[in-house]
Amino acid sequence: MNEMGVTTNSAFLCLFTSASAFGSPIVQMAQQTVNTAIDSLSAALKSNIIPNQEYFLQGSILDSSVEVLLHRLRGLCDNVDTTLETFHDHEMCFSIRGPNNAQPALQLRVRRSLDHNGMPMQLRYIGQPEIGDKSRPTVLRNSIDIGTSNTVVEFLTELGCRKDFEYLAKGYMFRKGRMKITVFKVFKIDETRKMSGGAFESLTALTHSYLVELSVLAPSGQDAIADDMRCFAEQLRPLVQLEKIDYKRLVHGP
Amino acid sequence: MSAYSVNISVEAPVENQIQEITYDGQEIYTPPLTMSEHLTKLAQKIDFAKCGPEELNKEITEIDKNEDEAEQSTAPPLWPWDSVRNKLRNALTEVSVLADVLSIAKEKHYMVLDPVPQEPPELKPMVQVYARKKALAGAASVLLSGADRLKNLQAEALRNRTTPDFHIELLRLRQNFRLKKVSNSIVGDLSYRTAGSKFAQNGTFEVTKAEEDGDSPLSPPCSPNASLSNKPTSALRVTVPSELQGVAFIKVFFQKDQDSLTAAQLNLPSSSTANAIPDMYWQPKLEAAQNVLFCKELFNQLAKDAVQLQSPIPHIVVGNQIIASVLPGIQLVIGLCHSGVSTDGKTAVVPPSSNGHDHVLEHSLHQLLRELHHKNTHHPFPHPSSGPIGPSKRRRLAGPCAVDREELMQMTQSETMLEQVIKQAQHINLRDRTLFVLDRLAKDIKDPLITSHWNALNSPTQSCVKINIVAHMYDTICRTSLLIHVNETTLKCITRDGRVIHMSYESQELRDFIMCQVYLHQMTAVQNLAKCMGWQCLANSAQLGVGAVEPFGNASSCVLASPTGERLISVRCEPKSGVHVTIAQSPRKDFFPGQLVKERKWENLGGSFKEVRWDKMEGKNFLNKMELLMASLTSS
Numbered sequence: 001m002n003e004m005g006v007t008t009n010s011a012f013l014c015l016f017t018s019a020s021a022f023g024s025p026i027v028q029m030a031q032q033t034v035n036t037a038i039d040s041l042s043a044a045l046k047s048n049i050i051p052n053q054e055y056f057l058q059g060s061i062l063d064s065s066v067e068v069l070l071h072r073l074r075g076l077c078d079n080v081d082t083t084l085e086t087f088h089d090h091e092m093c094f095s096i097r098g099p100n101n102a103q104p105a106l107q108l109r110v111r112r113s114l115d116h117n118g119m120p121m122q123l124r125y126i127g128q129p130e131i132g133d134k135s136r137p138t139v140l141r142n143s144i145d146i147g148t149s150n151t152v153v154e155f156l157t158e159l160g161c162r163k164d165f166e167y168l169a170k171g172y173m174f175r176k177g178r179m180k181i182t183v184f185k186v187f188k189i190d191e192t193r194k195m196s197g198g199a200f201e202s203l204t205a206l207t208h209s210y211l212v213e214l215s216v217l218a219p220s221g222q223d224a225i226a227d228d229m230r231c232f233a234e235q236l237r238p239l240v241q242l243e244k245i246d247y248k249r250l251v252h253g254p
Numbered sequence: 255m256s257a258y259s260v261n262i263s264v265e266a267p268v269e270n271q272i273q274e275i276t277y278d279g280q281e282i283y284t285p286p287l288t289m290s291e292h293l294t295k296l297a298q299k300i301d302f303a304k305c306g307p308e309e310l311n312k313e314i315t316e317i318d319k320n321e322d323e324a325e326q327s328t329a330p331p332l333w334p335w336d337s338v339r340n341k342l343r344n345a346l347t348e349v350s351v352l353a354d355v356l357s358i359a360k361e362k363h364y365m366v367l368d369p370v371p372q373e374p375p376e377l378k379p380m381v382q383v384y385a386r387k388k389a390l391a392g393a394a395s396v397l398l399s400g401a402d403r404l405k406n407l408q409a410e411a412l413r414n415r416t417t418p419d420f421h422i423e424l425l426r427l428r429q430n431f432r433l434k435k436v437s438n439s440i441v442g443d444l445s446y447r448t449a450g451s452k453f454a455q456n457g458t459f460e461v462t463k464a465e466e467d468g469d470s471p472l473s474p475p476c477s478p479n480a481s482l483s484n485k486p487t488s489a490l491r492v493t494v495p496s497e498l499q500g501v502a503f504i505k506v507f508f509q510k511d512q513d514s515l516t517a518a519q520l521n522l523p524s525s526s527t528a529n530a531i532p533d534m535y536w537q538p539k540l541e542a543a544q545n546v547l548f549c550k551e552l553f554n555q556l557a558k559d560a561v562q563l564q565s566p567i568p569h570i571v572v573g574n575q576i577i578a579s580v581l582p583g584i585q586l587v588i589g590l591c592h593s594g595v596s597t598d599g600k601t602a603v604v605p606p607s608s609n610g611h612d613h614v615l616e617h618s619l620h621q622l623l624r625e626l627h628h629k630n631t632h633h634p635f636p637h638p639s640s641g642p643i644g645p646s647k648r649r650r651l652a653g654p655c656a657v658d659r660e661e662l663m664q665m666t667q668s669e670t671m672l673e674q675v676i677k678q679a680q681h682i683n684l685r686d687r688t689l690f691v692l693d694r695l696a697k698d699i700k701d702p703l704i705t706s707h708w709n710a711l712n713s714p715t716q717s718c719v720k721i722n723i724v725a726h727m728y729d730t731i732c733r734t735s736l737l738i739h740v741n742e743t744t745l746k747c748i749t750r751d752g753r754v755i756h757m758s759y760e761s762q763e764l765r766d767f768i769m770c771q772v773y774l775h776q777m778t779a780v781q782n783l784a785k786c787m788g789w790q791c792l793a794n795s796a797q798l799g800v801g802a803v804e805p806f807g808n809a810s811s812c813v814l815a816s817p818t819g820e821r822l823i824s825v826r827c828e829p830k831s832g833v834h835v836t837i838a839q840s841p842r843k844d845f846f847p848g849q850l851v852k853e854r855k856w857e858n859l860g861g862s863f864k865e866v867r868w869d870k871m872e873g874k875n876f877l878n879k880m881e882l883l884m885a886s887l888t889s890s
Contacts, residue, residue: 087635089640108502113639116637119637122640124640182645217642217643
């Protein structure tokens, strides 16, 4: 796996989190080792091993048919012998505008796991999706994500980001080779009934359907994986149509 | 390129017929038809009589005659459109008649269509009966023939139960192995790729229909009472690649230090059974091939590890054996035995300890490879779900927790399979040695009884044993317990008073230590016994500094006084030479007033200690003897 990539990720991150949360001695220490960290980072960037592109396909399925889809995915994906992997995540989306109200705002997403409390939170930047033409089977977008400590929300607020929206995602996760398939339901958080400790008491589902996503994180230039993704999407065909969804057209809809 | 182009002119060929060629070569063409003439010519070709589907059948048969008729129209038409006009007029007549009939039928004003009553046809009952009988007989015959055919098929299937259908067999094969159809042939995969193996060797096999003719002399054809042949024949035949044929297994055994490292090939003693049955049932054949592949992968991985690892005594990979040193003087030999492979000249040195191979370690090796496969496929899922698949949980936490470079490097290092096997082998060796030492000691030392209880649950690299030292019949008086953890190359002993002692793999150290513990036990037991008997312990010392220096351990001693104070017993325990007991009496028996010491009172100072002849003493064991001694001294 990407050992070099993760090493550099952590080194990269040390520079960031230490800048905000801790005092000056650690910043000085970081500055002492700054040559090697930046060197290794630039080497990693040059050798194209950092997975910063995401190949993406989405679809949806009604609640009544989701059981069938789950059975099918269990048969198609790896590791049939293990139990179904569930997840329960809370995602918050922050945005920060440049000076003079420059458009567009930079959007950052913070995601934390509600059922695995010990795991670090994820800070994610997602770029504009490239729909491409018919020859490109999947949506391609820039995606950089790093693990962070629990102080990331304060950090972003201090930087000047504002929380745009948040939601809960609860569902199942599958994996086939490098592909990750998630089937989840989006819930709206009722802010007034938020319990202490960050738990959410009442959740209202936004729709009567589940969102199905198929994604692969890869370094740029590995377009062959997109064809594999399309073949896999074909196998789910009559149940759920995984396809490229253009958000801009949804926004400017009728 | 334009220099090479040639102008080409295209003209249509001459279409007009040549009417006449004059004497001077000039050709006179018939003038081309004008438009109206062309149209009349085409119109004449249309035959309005031939327009319905009922005419088509006649058309096919009379297609030749049609052309003749067209040519034989005798008189040239008066007017080109004459025939067309006639045909149209006929058509008009017909259509008007049809319109009239329809209007009559619909309007019912002036005329009405009335059905004419017709006579019913004459019924001939007998003819009807005969007709029905014939029809039923025809239907019955069809059904009967179908039933006969089915009965024959079923009887045949019952008789030929030993040769099942190719497709049923294929279905069963597909339930166990992955099959794929490639152009004309069926190809299967018996490798462990889907289970996580990354071995490069191919594991494809081919499935074909078995031949129909009975070339095997085992089963005589077509006799329903024939005895069933021992080897079941099958409708499909499986072709396994040549390098995976035969039977293979991994053999692991220990060997003491040998000077010669011969290039011996481990061989199965009788390898003739492998190629005996060509039409063997496919399941065991495929399983054997899969096992061969697994063993090859295992050996390959171990050989790679052996070459890459750096150990004080380097590991040797020779032919199909890997020799690794476990402890000084003891080596672990891992060999791959493959029976179907044709061996070359220098073969067949079967090692002497061929019967004593270690099944546990072989099973461990299989398990280790399966664990490797499992790790390759079962990566933990990311939580939250937007994270990348791949890094382990520790790696994910490494960033936010700011682990340093050294910890990260440590995370990347993992133990190879060979290292793990060597550790297990070392542990097995050490455990056997410890077992031997303890059993020997228990057999040799009769006086306090030494019992060892080994833990039922232990790991491949650690076991625990609890040792109790008690005297027979005096187990409530005193019991000494020790706990020994047996690791790979060291022993850790924990005594009841909290001391932790680390020992190496030399068995003499353990022996010495236990002997010391035995004598300490004796001393403690004597003191406890004295308390029970009412005797008082005046002094005791666990590590006595007087007397000769012991080769291992220290002497210990104690002095006991009787309840009345008249008798004294002194016990000295030496690990090398055993126990010495001496007694003294307080008013001296042998007091004689001399020149210097005149008064009688000095006899109360107590006499000298006299040694007891311990081997003549009555009693089953040391404590028993002590008890009897104390009892006798108390009473007298």
